Amino acid sequence: MGEGVAHESFLRYRRFYWLKVALGIFLLTWLVYLVVDVQPRHNGGSWLGYTLGTLGAALIVWLAMLGIRKRAITRGRWSLKAWTSAHVYLGLALIAIGSFHTGFQFGWNVHTAAYVLMMLVILSGIYGVSVYSVLPQGLSDARSEMTGPQMIDAVNSLDKQIQAAAQPLSDADSEVVLGSLGEDPFGGGVWRRLTGSYPRCGNRRALQVMRGRLTEVSGRQAEAIEQVVGLLERKAAALQRVRGYVQRRAMLEIWLFVHIPLTFVLIVALLAHIISVFFYW
Numbered sequence: 001m002g003e004g005v006a007h008e009s010f011l012r013y014r015r016f017y018w019l020k021v022a023l024g025i026f027l028l029t030w031l032v033y034l035v036v037d038v039q040p041r042h043n044g045g046s047w048l049g050y051t052l053g054t055l056g057a058a059l060i061v062w063l064a065m066l067g068i069r070k071r072a073i074t075r076g077r078w079s080l081k082a083w084t085s086a087h088v089y090l091g092l093a094l095i096a097i098g099s100f101h102t103g104f105q106f107g108w109n110v111h112t113a114a115y116v117l118m119m120l121v122i123l124s125g126i127y128g129v130s131v132y133s134v135l136p137q138g139l140s141d142a143r144s145e146m147t148g149p150q151m152i153d154a155v156n157s158l159d160k161q162i163q164a165a166a167q168p169l170s171d172a173d174s175e176v177v178l179g180s181l182g183e184d185p186f187g188g189g190v191w192r193r194l195t196g197s198y199p200r201c202g203n204r205r206a207l208q209v210m211r212g213r214l215t216e217v218s219g220r221q222a223e224a225i226e227q228v229v230g231l232l233e234r235k236a237a238a239l240q241r242v243r244g245y246v247q248r249r250a251m252l253e254i255w256l257f258v259h260i261p262l263t264f265v266l267i268v269a270l271l272a273h274i275i276s277v278f279f280y281w
Helices: 013-035 047-064 080-102 110-143 148-165 171-178 190-195 202-213 219-254 256-280
Strands: none
Touching: 013 047, 013 080, 047 080, 047 256, 080 110, 110 219, 110 256, 148 219, 171 202, 171 219, 190 219, 202 219, 219 256
């Protein structure tokens, strides 16, 4: 097997095989929708509506099995890569199947709710595919070939050096510098992790204060502050690396907290939709 094939992404799997299948499904359902004459107009209760609805429901359940399938990685025709490729492109095909199933008739009911939930799941899936296609390289760059524990050790090592370098400083300056120590580089809520914004960063504050002090002192105090500033700058770079990594990890993971629960809600709404259809039918 060639190197190019070995590193083939799930989006390009077998030269976009599942993309072609999805496009074929879209074109077929669109053609049938245009050709078949349903009176008084297309709707989910027609024979075509039932056919597309059954196909869509089966496809939703099948695609939801990806989470189970991921626990059994195999090679060959139905490898994880093949399954994921099918999941992405057939999920997009659901837009056509579901829309043509409804006949574009919507209202304030469980049927429209199921359709809206389906679209939300698909949109969250598109976001997931986007971040998984773009961010892994960013994660690698952010780590700079360092593991999480190694990044923490680098920050802790700088903290020890800063603490030692701050000994000759005045009490006021030393208090500012020491206040920057011991921060959890992986700390912060979900919003901070996603935005990479840490407005109360003690290291940033200490660096600003110490840079300002350089213009006010001379002699040994200036030398001591210069040493501290250099260490604070190195720590700022280390924190930026850690927080960049955390931000990218959060962007990769946050969609799962939306996509997976939405999928379960969709299945519940789908069951309610099916039961209500057969009950009233």
